[in-house]
Amino acid sequence: PRFPMMDLYEFGVTAATFIDWGVTGQNEFNDILKMQPILGTGFSLQIQAPFVPILRFDYGWGFYKGKRINKAFHIAAQHMI
Structure with a gap:
């Protein structure tokens, strides 16, 4: 949940899970x-x-x-969209 602070700032914590699926190749698209x-x-x-x-x-x-096959940890600081 997010909470407004003095109508200027917000702070809060959000958790999410994700799933990615994909393939890559260098040949024809049909491959x-x-x-x-x-x-x-x-x-x-x-x-x-x-x-x-x-x-x-x-x-x-x-x-x-x-x-x-692998694991990864990622940290990002980004602006809101």
């Missing part, structure tokens, strides 16, 4: 449909504060052919 997809899943914690509009922490795992 992409035949490729094995890579799946990514994870969670995100977004903090909204007066000094940084949104500070985001993401942690995710990658899967290929049913096996975990």
Whole structure:
């Protein structure tokens, strides 16, 4: 939840989960449909504060052919859209 501070700033915490799915290739577009997809899943914690509009922490795992292949941690400071 977000809470206004003096009608100028907002602060709060938001949590989310995500799933990404995709393929990549360097050949013809039709070959992409035949490729094995890579799946990514994870969670995100977004903090909204007066000094940084949104500070985001993401942690995710990658899967290929049913096996975990990678994990990643990402930090971002970004403006609101």
